[in-house]
Amino acid sequence: MTKKIGIIVGSLRKDSYNRKAAEAFANLLPEGYEATFVEVGDLPLYNEDLDVEGKVPASWTRFREELKAVDGVYFFTPEYNRSLPATIKNALDVGSRPYGESVWDSKPALVVSVSQGAVSGFGANHHLRQSLVFLNMPTLQQPEAYIGNVANLVNEEGKFIEDTVNFFQLITDKYVEFFEKLTK
Template identity: 55%
Template sequence: MKKFKIGVLVGSLRKESFNLKTAKVLMEVAPKSLELELIDISNIPMFNQDLEGTPPEEWTTLREAVKAVDGLIFVTPEYNRSVPAVLKNAIDVGSRPYGKNVWTEKPGAVVSVSTGNISGFGANHHLRQSLAFVNIPTMAQPEAYIGGAADLFDEKGNLKNDSTKKFLTTFMEAFEKWVQTIVK
């Protein structure tokens, strides 16, 4: 069985982030052919084209980490009907300099996680616009909107909702097929 390395980017920096907890569940329920690893985006300096001549080490680290994976999963909260700046910044840094986009043609998926009932719908779709532009073929179905996140985890960060775990397992099985379809 061929193994695929999948990078997971989490758009929330909070220590007790529901997005990070969800990402860890995705790692637990992933099919054996998918090896998921977190790509840390917490310390990436804001993109500034003036720095391209001597890019910050964190930019280079991000770019190399993305180059090393076969696919990507983006787990994002919703801030003001959009994605957090840290996630958008990572996308911008990885897409530059012009002609050296590290994201291109890597299969992707989006999971939005929110404490509210709208489940990060706006962030999910806004993120998909950016991913289309940087040429990440993003899985269309199943869509993943995880709402009511504050009630899904116990005090140790373990998912306590069986239907959510079942959905995330199904999501990862679909993503496995998506990766196999895109990666040649």
């Protein structure tokens, strides 16, 4: 049975480094695993007043159904103002409601922060991890996936250089090992 890994990219920019990293990671999944990108840019901000029959936005329903169908989740986050972007926080909120029906529960997670700066999205990475603890998402701890100075890690064609791809493969392999232990 194929295991589906949902991929959430917190940067909405068309040519975002986070999206490029997410695509690179998706291509490194082994046989028996499939990546599926889950759109978060079209989700209205969570408002409990809308989370009642007849008012639930179609994008919330689509998002929740797509996440119910995945077995694990990769998060790719830039850092905005020393924290995660609103796109990811809103996705966490939409997916965790209504109360008692969280689509996140027990899904193994990977957090990758990608940044043009040297700090590598450290603040975003750790703020996201705090929420994942509450959402009961076991998260790969090592190796840590901080991808800093990202503009120096791609070649002229916009592809990640070999050493970076090798690091991505190490992270992917460790995640798969982690995932397999948790889902036996």
